Amino acid sequence: MSTSKVVSMHGAVADLVRNGDTVAIEGFTHLIGFSAGHEIIRQRKRDLVLARMTPDVIYDQMIAGGVARKLIFSWLGNPGVGGLNAIRRRIEPASLAPGQTPLEIEEYSHFGMVSRYTAGAAGLPFMPLRSYFETDLPKANPLIRPIRSPFSDEVIYAVPPLNPDVAIIHAQRADASGNTQVWGLLGCQKEAAFAADRVIIVVEELVDEAVVRADPNRTIIPGLIVDAVVVEPYGAHPSYVQGAYDRDNRFYLDWDPISRDESAVQQWLKDWVYDLPDRAAYVAKLGAERIATLQPGSAPSGSVDYGEYR
């Protein structure tokens, strides 16, 4: 019915991610858009403002790749492993290379970030929340501001909307118009997508519109707000896709020593990003054996009946 929005990752990033943009690649541990991040590195985008609740290894790699001038976040770690060392080197004055600009940071709590996207998605000038009381966060970030309730005279906090120029969302499946379905952890992807001006969807599987329409409650993002659909199986590796493949914990553990050594990081980027044309090449390099270790067993949801009403 509608025109297909299916394009290559190269095309999507070339067309829709511009130097200086605020870019949100969201996905809380689940569905992290590694393949999109790698393409942004490969295309040597510059001066991006990167927003993400948990920058994770993908932003460590992107920042090591030199694409960003600023980071907006709420938790800066390699989950279950330790720190994000490439990012830390751009934040801790003692670690900065001579002449290197420090990375600008803008920091919230998790609920603060979620509330920023929610305000952005809802077209609101702020979102109130009961966080930050008696902490140093509002001092560190002047965009966390007190607000008085018009009903109780209670003073709570507010955060402003976050409206990325581009949101990139990895998902299990979408149709060619960008109607996108996700199961498992939902994070703040819906909010980030509605908040953004442009949306790139990256999916494991392109499905017929009829698959989406068979279960409309499963849709988290409508094609209406989607600019491009990229089909890239295993595009979230080393993070995971519920039902499709497991988190590659070994990769996260291996990244720790690599990330502590700037030259090792650059070598990794050369081997796994710059010298590869696309995600298919990355998956081939990773190898069928490694991929095979990530296959889960089956746990079907079961089907419900929407009923046919004519």
Next chain:
Amino acid sequence: MSTSKVVSMHGAVADLVRNGDTVAIEGFTHLIGFSAGHEIIRQRKRDLVLARMTPDVIYDQMIAGGVARKLIFSWLGNPGVGGLNAIRRRIEPASLAPGQTPLEIEEYSHFGMVSRYTAGAAGLPFMPLRSYFETDLPKANPLIRPIRSPFSDEVIYAVPPLNPDVAIIHAQRADASGNTQVWGLLGCQKEAAFAADRVIIVVEELVDEAVVRADPNRTIIPGLIVDAVVVEPYGAHPSYVQGAYDRDNRFYLDWDPISRDESAVQQWLKDWVYDLPDRAAYVAKLGAERIATLQPGSAPSGSVDYGEYR
């Protein structure tokens, strides 16, 4: 694992709905809790504050049954048919019976009601929204108040939380702990349930916990906040349950002339509520033939795979 919360409708209403309570029976055209409303009439509860976006025929019946002193709402009609005449008679001075107290009303827009429940569910002292500009609604309801953004100096509006004493939610299915799943229109049931102090779930079908756990993204209300689970097939008639039965439009059309005549209303309440012990009797009186006209065809959602991760 947990203790069963399954009780009869009589028991749930007797235990959990108290005279003077604020009661929200939510469900936007879909899953309207008629059987719970009828039990509240049958038990002759009094002085309730009834909250509901669209009071619908169920509140017309309850208010005719004398259970309420106040109504909080956003759209007062018989959808697709006309007005709610029993309620109108309690609002329009010319229609009040001699000595009858007018029904107190507190009125919002749809998004205002949704935002009130959302604030209540989120533990917030208010929710901001971009409605009400240049309308007479804030004059009619002093709980719709202006609020200034701490970021843009923009002035928008805010509504206070709505925290019902009891929320009653009809659903397709729940387990014995009250973990509840819904598909089709979701309305504001999740928000109303989280906002409430006590929650009664009424379901078409009681299912094993394993059915719920097979598709956790389908769960809208966790057993954690549920006080009672009532199993009552066809409990939402004459409204509908996606996939189970159709809206009984004939009933809504038939209600119009009945509701215009106070004695016809009271006769209807006698025949269909007071003189019947429970929903099973109502369904029997409705008859298998009428029920049969409401059965939809099949439109299965299909199954997704969550994956087994050991």
Next chain:
Amino acid sequence: MSDTAPAPAPAFSRSEMMIVAAARELAGQRVCFVGVGLPNIAVNLAKRTVAPELELVYEAGVFGAQPARLPLSIGDPTIVTGATAVVSMFELFAFYLQRGLIDVGFLGAAQIDRFGNLNSTVIGPYDAPKTRLPGSGGACEIAINAKNVFVIMRQSARSFVNEIDFRTSPGNLGGAQEAEAIRRAGGWNGRGPSVVVTDLGIWHFDETGEMRLDSLHPGATLDEVRATIAWEPKISPHLQATPAPTSEELRLVREELDPGGVYTK
């Protein structure tokens, strides 16, 4: 089917003309917030004729509905089955409407004034109403946050009034200049009402923000128009004659969209 002479121009009711005229106004629009009743038929007719790409949004929480039958209620199960997305009402109102994704919202009302301000709340004083109407529902936020507002209502001197009893949905307030300034300052998504389709004609809004009759339906007269409106209406110097419904438009309305004739009698 038949290869013989074309059928004679069919007779049609004023309601049918109103629905057809409203549907035609949707040409080129993309995302439409559908109300129950007449707007529902008009939108579904537009999707089958002038606006096949139209996405139907129902306030109950549906995006991309493909109703297999005409729903009586705004929340009929037929708008859910086969839809693109079903979401909570918070999301529908916050992420779709308030975010500015809705191109057209349809509104009706009990009263309208010359500037397109609407009353669907009460006739008489709010605290002691002569007639209590349904109230806003989503109307107040649709008027503020849909980019364009289409009004569809039958003309009568009781409805097209000099002063509405309650402002449920803001139109052009006291005039275009004031309304424009307030919309800009308040960050509204909406540009206000763009058309009023009635059983007698099609009205747009002129540069002062007032309704102006731009097209007269077949069979309607200017005398009738003036008799069913409380103020002296502006009539376009270039007044058009609304083309009558085509056979195909009538067929769709009568056979597919309102076979019971509930709305089109």
Next chain:
Amino acid sequence: MSDTAPAPAPAFSRSEMMIVAAARELAGQRVCFVGVGLPNIAVNLAKRTVAPELELVYEAGVFGAQPARLPLSIGDPTIVTGATAVVSMFELFAFYLQRGLIDVGFLGAAQIDRFGNLNSTVIGPYDAPKTRLPGSGGACEIAINAKNVFVIMRQSARSFVNEIDFRTSPGNLGGAQEAEAIRRAGGWNGRGPSVVVTDLGIWHFDETGEMRLDSLHPGATLDEVRATIAWEPKISPHLQATPAPTSEELRLVREELDPGGVYTK
């Protein structure tokens, strides 16, 4: 299996003792917000021992998780499959945590002061940090909105400090009286920190809001306790000896919860 003499009391690590002690503190609790790492093992151990009814909530958006294996990351797919409910993070933080449904939240930190205030943001000045730490994540809102906060961290003079460099998560602020007044005025759900479980002992908070050592783990000494804390700690006059882990507790930790020994070495 064997019907002969009981096995000798098994040796155990200090991490194992810490996990077991934290798990026992969960007896009688209902809804627990689980953090990654040590809290994750402690909570899953409690569910298998003292608190079988415990509901596990993960900030990633899971209620009623039944992880089939110990997740390395807070958002492992094993916490989703077979859970009771999976929701957006907005809902998790707004409707579960901020609404006041969480009984216990677990926190760790790089620094803690005597009043249980926590720093997980920076060592050194915020704008020019000596060490940049992960930051709040959900910690600041857990500290404010979970009814009870359990802290689990290893003692060291660098961590148990007189003054934290950054207050990420409020504890008893400058003392119990001040904290109590502020919590009441601000409508916090939380009552503040209730226990600090370390590798050496178990601390609760006395009436002044300061940490007090109530139980010393087997093998730990008061000298060690004092050597790993920057202030002169309060020691309960009724100091208990923490019972050693039982064989069953150790079996669960070693065989089921952390078979790789990642957290319990």
